[in-house]
Amino acid sequence: MTESKSSDIFTFPKWTWILRPAVAVALVGGLVYVSVFVYLAFSPKATDVGYAPIQPVPYSHALHVGQLGLDCRYCHTGVEIAAHAAVPPTQTCMNCHAKVRGESEKLIPVRESFATGLPVPWIRIHDLPDYVYFDHSAHVRRGVGCVSCHGRVDTMEVVYQAEPLSMAWCLDCHRNPERHLRPVEFVTRLDWVPGEDQEVLGARLREEHDINPKETCYTCHR
C-alpha cells in the first residue's frame, strides 16, 4: 500500500495483527511466571525449611533431649531472660563429658575447644535476617512453646529448620496466638499436648495473661 487515505490513520496497520497473539502469549507467560515465582519464593528451598547443615560435632538432640530428657534450658540458658537463647559454651558439654564418653572420637572438637579455649564453630540453622530483632524471652515467658518454631527437636538426630521463619509465618501467629499458647511451665516440653481444645485453652491463656502480640513494624524491625 503506497497510497494512504486520510481515514487510514484510524485503521490499525497490518503489522499490528501480530499483537493479538503476542498479548495472549504474554498473558499466559506472565501467569506462569508469577505462579512459578510465588511457588519458588515460598518453597522450602527458598525459606530453608529442612536446612540441616552438618555440624562440627554430631550432637544428637534426639539422644540428649528425647532419650535422656535434658531440658532445653540446661544448655540454652538465655532463653527466658534474653533475646538470644544462646548456644552453650563448651564448658556445658564438659560438665558431663568430662566423665561420660570421655574418649569418644566424635567429641574431639569439644575436648579440643575446652583445652585451647577456642570455640566450637557451630553452623547457624535458624537464621533470621539482620534487620529482624527476635526476642526469645518475650515469647517463652508468654507461653509460646519451643516446639512452635523449632519443631520436635527431641526427635531430631540432626537438627533442621522445621518452620519457614518467614514474615508471613511470624504474622500468622501474632494475629492468632491462641494456636500456640500453652501454660508457661510446659514451654520446653516438646511432646506436650493440651488436655483440651487448643483454641479454647489458647483463648483462655491469652485472656489471663493479657497477651496482645503487636503487628506494627517496629515490633521486630528497628
Add this chain to the structure above:
Amino acid sequence: MKPEREMKYWRSLDELARTPEFVEAVAREFPTDEWDRLPPATRRQFLKVMGASLALAGLTSCRWPEEEIVPFARRPEGRTPGVPEQYATAMELGGSTLGLLVTSVDGRPIKNEGNPLHPDSLGALPATAQADLLQLYDPDRSRRLVERRGDQEFVRSWDDFAAWTAERFAGDGRGAAILAEPSSSPTMARLRRRFTETFPAARWVEYQPISRDAERDGLAFAYGRPLRAVPHLDRARVVACFDADPLFEHPASTRLARHFAESRQPSRERMSRLWVAEPAFSITGGRADHRAAVPASAVPAVLARVARELVAVHGLALPEAAVNLEAAFGAAAADGNGFVTELAADLAAHRGTSLILVGPGQAPEVHALAAVLNHGLGAVGSTLGYTEVTDPDRPSHVRAIAELAAAMTAGEVETLLVLGGNPVYDAPADLGFAELLVGVPHSAHLSLYDDETSRRCGWHLPRAHGLESWGDGRAWDGTLSFQQPLIQPLYDGRSALEVLATVVGDGDAGGHGLVRETALESFGAVDFDNAWKRALHDGVVAGTELPVVEPELDGSALARAGAGLGALVAAEPPSAVKPELVLIPDRKVHDGRWANNAWQQELPDAVTKVTWDNVLQVAPPTARELGFAEGDVVTVSARGASVELPVSIVPGQAAHTLTAALGYGRTAAGSVGNGVGGDAYRLRTSDSPWLVPEVAVTATGRSLAMATTQDHFAIDAMGFGARLDRIPILIREASLEHFLADPEVFHHMVHHPPLKSLWQDREYPGEQWGMAVDLNACTGCNACVVACQAENNVPVVGREGVVRQREMHWIRVDRYFKTEPGVGPMEVDQAEMVFQPMTCVQCENAPCEQVCPVAATQHTEDGINAMAYNRCVGTRYCSNNCPFKVRRFNFFNYHKNLSEVAKLQFNPEVTVRSRGVMEKCTYCIQRIQKVRIEARNGNRPIRDGEIVPACAQTCPARAITFGDLNDPTSEASKLREDKRAYATLAELNIRPRTQYLARLSNRVGEPAVPEGGHGAHHGGDDDHGKEAS
C-alpha cells in the same frame, strides 16, 4: 503581641541578606544532583551493565550465606550472650578525669556514657568524651613498636624497648628526660616520685597545649600559692564571665552546665543572670542575658572598669592586700558603657551570690583581679570554692616545655621519652621543638598513632587506648576515680603508666598491679578487697574530694600582679590595620587529639556550624572593612609564621578580632584528619599562647566551599517573605518578667483557626511516648548529636557529603542569631544566639506517613512514627513532605568500606542501613523495646524515667525529658503541662509529640508587659498555639 524587644532571628548572613543561593537552598529538599549524574550511556552499555547485575543478583540469591555460631569455651560467670553490660571507668583530659559508664556487648565497648556517681559527669558526657570511643576502633591506630634509624624502620618488641630503657635510664639519670602529659593520677604521681628518686638528675616535664595554667598562676598571684577554683553555678544568682566558657570549655563543664540549668528556674528568686564579655561567641556566650563582644585584649579593661565601678560607685571594700591593684584598675577609662555600669550594679546587689569567672586565655593578672573581686564580693566559700592543687611545685606547661627546649638546645638532653601528647605538632612554634627533637640522640614516643612526634623520634611505642588500660585519676574537685579496661589492647599497646613503670624497673607489675598497689596504699590493707571491688564497681570513691580551703589574699604577690595588670588594662584595642588573633581550643577536636575522629570532624561546630575545617572567624563589619567574603581563603601571618584559613563571617564577634581554632592542619593524624583545616599552632608562641596581637591578613584570591550545615534543612514555614517573622514561633522566647506577668505569653505567639483532622484520631490505650525539650536549659553543646550517632549507627558522610547537604545526623542543633531589626547583614556587630535541638518530633498526623507509597514509615500503637528500613524503597517523598526536615537519606552505602575493626563499634540493637534507605529519629526505639520486654517479662508496668533515649541520657543540662504522655504523673506529661510548653508548627495540625519549653531571658530592667498586649488580632474562630495531643 509584640515581643519585649523587637528582634529578628536568622541562621546565617546569607539568610539575613536573602541571597539567591539561600533562596534556592531552602526551596529544594535536596540540592541538585548534578555531581552524581553518570556520563550518558549508550543503549548497548546500559544493557550490558543491567544484564551483568541481573546475572549477579541471581547468583547471590541462590542461598543465604552460612553463618557460624562461636560460643565461649568457658563463658564468664554472669554473662549472657547478647545482653549489654555497663562498666564504670574514667578518662583523663587535661589533668582532670571524667567518669564513664561504658556499654559493652559481648566484650565490645560500644558506647560511652557518663557515670552518674562521678561529680564531674553526673551521668552525662560532652561530645568529645563520647566520641573518644571511636578512636579505640580507629583502623589508623599504630599496631607495632617501631625503631627508626635514619630512613630505616625496624619492628621491635616491648622486650627490646625494656632493654633500651635499661640502657638509656641508668646511673643518676643525667641527660635523660621524660615529657609527660599532665595527669591527676595518684599512680602516675607515685611512679613519678620513684622516677625522681631513682634518677635524681633526670628531668621530668609536663606539657599540654590547652590548660588552665593562667587561672592557676593568677590564683598564685592572689593567694601566694597555686589553687584550684571550683565554681558552684547552682548557688550563684549573678554570673559574670570574662572570656570564660564554663558551660563548655572547663574540665567540670558537665556539672557546671547542669547546675546552670538548675539555676534558670522561672521564678524571680531562682533564676540567675548571666553576663558575658568575650571576643567570639562561646557556648556560654550563647546563653548570656547580657553579652558584650569585646576584643580579647580589651577584656582586662572591661573587668578593670567593673572593678573601678564596684569600688568607686558601690563602695565595695577590697581587702587591704589588694590595695596595689587599685592603681591598675583605677586607671581604666570610665566610659558610659551600659554593660559595665549595669553589671557592676548587679554584682554589688548580689554580694555572696555573685561570681566572676575569667577564661584560661586571659593573663594570670586578670585572674588575680577576678580573685580579689570574688573575695570582696563574698563569693569565696559560697559560689566559689578553692582547693589545694596536688602538684603545687610544677611550673606552667608553657614554661616547662620552654625550659626543656632550652636544655635540648644546650645539648643537655640525650634521651627523651615522650609519654603521650604530640609536642612536635602542638608545642609553641617559637621553640622549634620539631628540629630540637630530631637533634636528641635517643628518643621515644608513646602514642595511639604514629604521628608527627613519633616520626621524629627514634622509637614509636603504640599506646593502649583509655578503654584498654588501667588507671586512676581525680575529678576537678579531687574525687578519686578508677579506670578499668573494657577490652584487651587490640594492638599490644601499653599505657603511659606501664611504660613509666618499665623505666623505673617495675615493668612486670602491669597496669592492674600498679593501680591496685596505689589503692592499697590509700585504702589500707583492712578489708581492702571489698573496698577495691566497690571502687571499681562505682568508678569513684565517694568522699575523696579535696578539702575546701579558705585562703588569705597575699599582698606581696598581688603587688607583683599590679604592674602587669596596669599594662593589660591600658592595652591598645586592635584595629583594622592591626587586628588581633585569638586562638581557641577547638570545640570538636580539642587540641588536635581527636583530629582523626570522624564523628568529631563531621560534627557541626556549635557556633559556626562548619564541619571538616577550622575557620577564621571575622565579625561582619570587620570583614567588610578588610574586604573579605565568606569562604575566602586568607593568609594570617605574625612574626614570620603564617597559616591559610577560610573566612567565616560570624555575628557576635568582636570588631577587629579574629578567632581560629587549634587542632587542625595535622599532617600525620591518620586518613581522616590529615590535611583537614589549617594549623593555627604555627602562630602560637610561648610568651602569648592564646592571643596573637597585630596579625597581618592577606587574601590568597582563592575561595573554599566550606562544609557548613548552617543553612541545611532550614524550615520553610510559610514562604520566604514571612520567614523571618515566623522563626519566633519555632523558637519562643520571652523575658522572665513578661512570663511571670503573663504566663500565657507563649501560647499567644501563634493564632490559627481551630484544627480539624481529616483522619480519625487514634486511641492509645497503652503508653503514648512523648518528649519535652527545654530551650531554657539547652546550651547547644552537641553532646546529644554524638550520643545519637553512637547509639543509632549513624554514618559519617565526609566533607564532600556535607557540602552536598547529605549529613546524616538525626539530631541537628539549629543555631539562630538574633539582631535588632533593620541591621544589614554586614553591619551586625552585636548579636545574640539561640539554640534549638531539632529531631523528628513524631507528629501525630505525620505528613511523612501519608505519602510513603510502601508504608515503610508507620505510626505505632504507642504513638511513634517508626521506620521499617527494610521496606523503604527510597522515593524520598517522606523527606519532601517533612515540615521539620529531619529525615535523612542514605545516598550511598556509607558503611560499606568501613574496616572490620571499625564495625566493632556498631550497636547490634539497631539495623545498619544501606544505600537508598531513609532514616530518622525513632525515640531510640531499641531502648523502648528493651525496657518494654523486660517490664513485661517481670509482669510490671514500665516505670517513669526507665526509658531514656540516648540524647536525653547524655544531655549535660538535662534539657530533654522522655516519658509516657498517658501517665499524668510522668515527668514528660508534667512538663508538657508547663506554661512554657509549645508545639512547633502546631498550625499545620501535625500535632508533634515532642514539645519545646520556651526560653526565658533575665535581663536587667526589662518591662513586665511590653507594648501592645495580647488579643489585638484574635478572630472569632481563633485557636492558640498550644494544643493537646
